[in-house]
Amino acid sequence: MAKKILIIGAVALGTKAATRCKRVNPDTEITIIDQGQFISYGGCGMPFYISSEVDSINELRATSANVIRDPHFFTHVKDIDHVKIRTKALEINPQEQYVLTENLDTGEKEKLFYDELVLGMGSHAIVPQIKGVGLKNITTIAGLEDAEKIRTHCEKGIRHMVIIGASFTAIEIAVGLADMWNIPCTLIKRSKRMLPNLVSSTVSDMIRHDLEEAGINIVAEEDVLEFAGDDEGNVCEVVTNKQRIKADHVILAMGVKANYELAEKAGLKCDPKYGVCVNEYLQTSNSHIYAGGDLIAIKNLISGKEMHLPMGSLANRQGRIIGTNIAGGNPQTGLETFPGVVGTWCMKMHKGTVAGTGLNEDMAVKAGFDAVSINMEQLDRAHFYPEKHMMTLEVVVEKKTRRILGMQGYCADGTAVKARIDTMAAMLQFGKPTLHELSIAEVSYSPPLASAMDVFNTAGNVADNIVTGLGEFIKPAEFDALFEARDSNNYVFVDTRAGQAPLELCKKYPEYWLNIPLERFNEDMEKIPADKNIAFICNSGTRAYECLLKFKRGGRNAVNSSGGMQAMKKRGKKY
Amino acid sequence: MAKKILIIGAVALGTKAATRCKRVNPDTEITIIDQGQFISYGGCGMPFYISSEVDSINELRATSANVIRDPHFFTHVKDIDHVKIRTKALEINPQEQYVLTENLDTGEKEKLFYDELVLGMGSHAIVPQIKGVGLKNITTIAGLEDAEKIRTHCEKGIRHMVIIGASFTAIEIAVGLADMWNIPCTLIKRSKRMLPNLVSSTVSDMIRHDLEEAGINIVAEEDVLEFAGDDEGNVCEVVTNKQRIKADHVILAMGVKANYELAEKAGLKCDPKYGVCVNEYLQTSNSHIYAGGDLIAIKNLISGKEMHLPMGSLANRQGRIIGTNIAGGNPQTGLETFPGVVGTWCMKMHKGTVAGTGLNEDMAVKAGFDAVSINMEQLDRAHFYPEKHMMTLEVVVEKKTRRILGMQGYCADGTAVKARIDTMAAMLQFGKPTLHELSIAEVSYSPPLASAMDVFNTAGNVADNIVTGLGEFIKPAEFDALFEARDSNNYVFVDTRAGQAPLELCKKYPEYWLNIPLERFNEDMEKIPADKNIAFICNSGTRAYECLLKFKRGGRNAVNSSGGMQAMKKRGKKY
Incomplete structure (x- = not known):
């Protein structure tokens, strides 16, 4: 007799699990239920439908061949045995292996029995319980x-x-x-x-x-x-x-919260903050019940802690694994596993795209690491190539071990920053990468697409220099603060750029701003007042770093504003 | 007394090693020699200068702050002690630790003594010794x-x-x-x-x-x-x-060949095909002599075999390591290492960019792997997002272990294909990734930049299906050959696309081309003649794969043209 598979939820994970299961093992009887009207849609596309970049809402529901993914599609094209929409799960009974359901249109209740159950109930939007929240619009x-x-x-x-x-x-x-x-x-x-x-x-x-x-x-x-x-x-x-x-x-x-109440009532292990707990096969505490997507608590492979990461991409990848596992496993390799996440994401905004992977400094400290976060700026392509964009990368490092805990970035070319972040994501998934490994990471090079010393490698070099103690750095906001307090903190700001821009700042702040371009630094370094504290700044941080080293060889010390004026500009800070 | 560092060659590796060494350990006396007139230029930028995308040749010689990297720059800005251009190395004497040099303008010879020597002589263009090769132009x-x-x-x-x-x-x-x-x-x-x-x-x-x-x-x-x-x-x-x-x-x-004659004459271990041999510290067989860049034979981490990979990006990364090591090592972590390469590259062409990492099928077989290479096509972004490009990815896999040996790709968006290839390059450098690990690899997702099931993951899924035996595939050229031989091989070609295009092909090839869209496949599958061999094709390979599975459930077998019509189109093949 065909194995009975029951799947609750048909937005991303559920339908993926169902179709994968059917392809691997057609000898299964699969039922999907969902309480909504629409199933299998690209929820992450909603902002782009609202903006009108995506014309019709049906585009979010269609395959790339423009076929709407409705119940008929799943039963007739994907050979799923039963698809019931507007059908709500009221109770899960793991002992007798059934789910009690209610048809929201007719009120009819039905017990659906299963051999394997998949929970893909996703999450719900958090709604504040405050006055007027029920108003129209x-x-x-x-x-x-x-x-x-x-x-x-x-x-x-x-x-x-x-x-x-x-x-x-x-x-x-x-x-x-x-x-x-x-x-x-x-x-x-x-x-x-x-x-x-x-x-x-x-x-x-x-x-x-x-x-x-x-x-x-x-x-x-x-x-x-x-x-x-x-x-x-x-x-x-x-x-x-x-x-x-x-x-x-x-x-x-x-934000959203996992819909785990039903699972909890059924006695499945849940994390009250993040959702249903699963093992690496994506099985809940009951081995005949699988769960994935927005519904589950997931392990962060870097911090070792549970977290909630509601993303359509995870739901899809996990759905495929669940599909394979409820089908009896991959015919050659058996049950498949999902070890956890490092936390990788990207978001296109107005002028630029921001992306990241792993931990930021705050989360790293919270997880118990002695971490530092170092930002830098470099072009994404050869500086002599006409098309190029200044990229921000920030590396989060455990100081003592030089282990990289995360990387975040911002760039006008979204795919260019995605390329670097995804490469780091792979490093974080497959090892415990060090700064040295970032410095020598082998990424593809050609002037129209990268620098010979790519921004990715340079991020490692910059962080390595700072952790080694070769260059003292301050964050852009720290430079701002020093400059704000210039009347009282005895600081002079040494701009090591060439050209017109630093001269104008010298005019604007005659007592505080000094221009000594890198190219004249050996000769003019002595003009830097001996009785002042010194902060260096340049265009992107590199020239000031070289000046700082020369300055230190001369027996003095100073700080360098990381990312230089490029970071200031991206932050909207004008001097 | 300051340690004497001598560096032969000042294009990429040599200057990087010199400047890094000086920054880490100013207490060194560094001499660089080069036989050319120009030093420290972006050689990889020459095609873009020739094309006029790069305006002036000086842009290839300038820093990102527009300062020409000439000898004066290195002595006055970078604090390198001596830079001698038009100076040729005639002989290396590792016993007495000197290099005999000749000034190409004056003919003057000089012995330059060293404590540590760096070889960065690069490579030369291969010139065929045939009649007329000395002609002008x-x-x-x-x-x-x-x-x-x-x-x-x-x-x-x-x-x-x-x-x-x-x-x-x-x-x-x-x-x-x-x-x-x-x-x-x-x-x-x-x-x-x-x-x-x-x-x-x-x-x-x-x-x-x-x-x-x-x-x-x-x-x-x-x-x-x-x-x-x-x-x-x-x-x-x-x-x-x-x-x-x-x-x-x-x-x-x-192509080019390493300039290793001088090193060989000095008794340093060389590979006759690829260049000077080095250990992981980039030391030659003499521990006071370092080498890198185009000059050296380098280990391919996947095949385990030596190879020659002349790329400016490698020269830069290796130059930094050599710089650190001749300075006495990183002040905190000591000598640095360069373990080898997986072979990662990209090249922008006319309409698209091609990129790759690891081995292709031929090189994998040559290295002794039982390998198969599987191509696929998918959009680089969400199919409902307006801006998107069809990406080709090809995965090279060891059949038995499912270990990935390489990946290559082609796409109109160069950075998009670079993103996927670099991510795979990181996986290859940090592990022995399997198809399953590719399927679940965590890459960043947002509709304007990726698909929920990204092309990268799908490449793993497609290859996994084929290696598992779920779907029989043929390469596009094999489909071409089957179609060419249609008068004699008893094949019928089943096009599973919807829409107008397949109908026109049915008209054009009435005996050979059949259109059964996926959406009607369950009902119409019986129209496929029982006495014929069957090859499926669709737009990108996915729909035909699903039809193939349905067909197999019906008790028959067939093949599927991988990458479908999209691969055909990119190959310039019209049906």
Whole structure:
């Protein structure tokens, strides 16, 4: 008799598991249920549908050959035995191996028995329980219905959009509204920094500046207290602890939480913060019940700690593994495994793309590492090649062992920064890479695509120099702070660039700004006042580093502003 | 007393070693000699100077801050003690630790003593010893002087350019001449395939088609026998074993060979085919003599065999290591190592970029692996995102262990294919990745930059299916051959695409071409004649794979043309 497979949830993981299982082992009877109307859609594409970059919502539901992935598609093309939409799972009974379901249209209840059960219930949008949250035109962004509501409202005309939260989705929607609809948009967030668990303060500043350049108003460190409505019950204001902000639409994009209640009630082991616990075969604490995607807690391979990483790409990869495993395993190699994640992501914004992998400095410290994070700037291609972009890379290192714990980056060419971050992601997945291994990492080179000493390798070199103690660095914000306090801290700022720009700063700040280009440094170094503290800055950090070394050979010390004026510019800081 | 460092060669490796050494340990006395006029230039940029994408030759000699890297720069800015150009090394004496040198302008000879010696003599262009090779307007592409000659001749006007060889440089120059100067260019090569040691026949076909689309005339499998000249001693024809080809300029780009004669004479261990042998510290068989860059034989970490990989990026990375080591090692971690290479490269052409890492199928078989190479096609971004490109990836696998031995790719977006190849390069450097590890490799995802199941992961899935025996595949050229022989081999070709294109092919080949779209396959599969051999094809290979599985469940077998019509199109093959 065919093995009975039951799958709850049909957005990403569930359908992938079902179709893979059928291909590996056609001798299975597969049932998928989902409580929604739409199944198997590209949820990550919603911001681009809202922005109108994606024309029709059906594009998010179609295969690359333009066939809509509806229940008929799964039963007739993918040979899945039963697909039941608008069908909710009410109870999982692992002892008797059934799931009690309810048809949301007819109210009919049914016990579906299984040999293997797959949980792909995903996550739900976090909704704050505050006054006015039920007003009209306040939407989450949890599914296609939400996306349609927002897009329709955009088409009718929105004057004031407020987005609560600054998740990837929140930021992508804000950028889309600004770039494609020209709708003024306010983004309200609790934390001070952008993506505080993913990037450094330096890259956070770059994200903020990128969004502000798009005309997005960022309100940080404020709490939303309530929503005010008009006479017709439409939202019209967002009230924070500091101000009232006009809004004729509000999007709640405060992140998501795993839908693990049913699993918990069934006695499956769950992490209260992150979701259902699974082993490396993606089995829950009951070996006949598999789970994956947004629903599960997942192990971070660097920190060793559990985390929640709700991403469509993970759901797809895990869905395939579950599909293979419920089919009885790969015919040649048996059960397949998913060891965990290092945490790799990217997000296109207005002018640039930000991407990262592994831990940022804060998360590394939290995980118990004695970590430092070092930012740098270099062109992504040969400097003599006409097309090129200044790339920011930031390396997070454990000081003592020189082990790399993470890397983040920002660049106008999104694919170029993705290339470096994905390469580091592979290094983090396959080893415990050191700074030296980053310095010599073999990446492809040709002037139209890379530098001979690629920005990726240079990031290793820069961090290696700093950890070794060859060059003392300060972060851009630390340079800002030193400059702010210049009347009292006895600092002089030595600009080692050539050209016109530093001369203008000398004129502007005659007592504080000194210009000694690298090329004249040996001769002119003695002009640097002996009784002052010195901070160096140049274009990208390299020239100032060389001057710093010369200065040290002369018996003095100083600091160098990492990333130089290029990092300042990307942060929107003008001197 | 300061340690005396002597460095022979100042193009890439030598200057990098010198400047790094000085930064780590200023208490060294460093002398660099070079027989040329120009030092420290971006040799890999020459094709882009010839094409005029790079305006002035000085851009290849300048830092990113536009300072020319001449001897004065190295002595005054980089604090290198002595830089002697037009100075040739005549003899290395490892016993007495000196190098005998000759000033090429004055003829003066001098013994330069050293504590540590660095060999960075690079390589020379291979010049065929055939009749007429000394004619005017026949140039190698070994240095800036050559590049200037070619560019000057382009500016004067060339009607017929012939390039002998099909190295990266040869192809880059041909593309530049075609795209930027509109100069008709013939590329003559001995082998049948393009880059035969680096890519498969499928990717080779794509390279050839890309170049032909640029108007480049590719003459393969011919031997150049002699060059004919006019009355003034200018080259005017290239004579091969099959034809005479007009030429008013000829570029010899037949590859390079390491300049290891001096090292060999000094008794240092050399590989006659590849160059000077070094250990992981980049020391030659004499521990006071280091070598790197184009000069050395280097270990391929996958095949375990020595090879020659003359690339500016390797010279730079190795130069830094040598610089650290001759300085006495990293102050914290000691001597640094360079374990070898996996062989990673990329090249921008006319419409697309080709890139690769590790072994291709032929090299893998030569190295003793039971290998198979599997090509596939998928978009580089979410299929619903407006900007996207069809990417080719080819995975080379050891069948029994499923270990990945290499990956090559082709895509209109060069950085997108570089991203995937560099990620695989990291996997190859840091482990022995399997197909399963490729399937679940964690790469960053967002619709504007990747697919939820990224082309990188899908390449693993496709290869996994084939190695497991789920889907029988044939290479595009094998499909071509089956179709060519259709009058005698009893084959029918089943096109599983929807839409108009397959219907037209059915009309064109009524006896041989059948259209059964995936969506109707369950119902219409019985129309496939029972007494015929069957080859499936679709747009990219995916739909045909699903049909193939359905067909097998029905008790029959068939083959699937990998990469489908997309691979055919990139190869310039029309049906």
